[in-house]
Amino acid sequence: MTAPPTLTFRHLPRSGALEASAREIGERLQRLNSRITACHIVLEGRSGGPGRYQVKIHISVPGAQIHAQSAQPIGNDHRELNALHSAYDNAKGQLERLKRPHAIEMPRAPVTVKS
Numbered sequence: 001m002t003a004p005p006t007l008t009f010r011h012l013p014r015s016g017a018l019e020a021s022a023r024e025i026g027e028r029l030q031r032l033n034s035r036i037t038a039c040h041i042v043l044e045g046r047s048g049g050p051g052r053y054q055v056k057i058h059i060s061v062p063g064a065q066i067h068a069q070s071a072q073p074i075g076n077d078h079r080e081l082n083a084l085h086s087a088y089d090n091a092k093g094q095l096e097r098l099k100r101p102h103a104i105e106m107p108r109a110p111v112t113v114k115s
Contacts, residue, residue, distance in 0.1 A: 005029075005039040012045030012053070018080060025057070025088045033095045035061045043084065046074055053080040055087040059095070066094045 005026030007019060022041045030036055038060040045053055052071040059066040070086035072079040 005041055008042045010044040012043055021084055029091060053083045055083040057087050057091045064098055066091055
């Protein structure tokens, strides 16, 4: 990755522990695929009334865009961390699928060259 992941907090107070966890997630994703050119992680809390913690991860790699997200009901027990790790698992799966061959190459007929 050319730059560290960018983080956005919406309707959620920025905490050192949550920010450190999000940055670690970005570093783990970079270790999975060194071709990542950009990574943006959005952490959202509720914007009024009952809601969810939501995490969105947007990753750019040459030839592909990955969008992963997760949501957890608001409550106690570190729901925002659970949402972060669930979004990571989603992004990780998508990055791993990018490494797989998209199609099996069919054998081609030999080419005859006349001189």
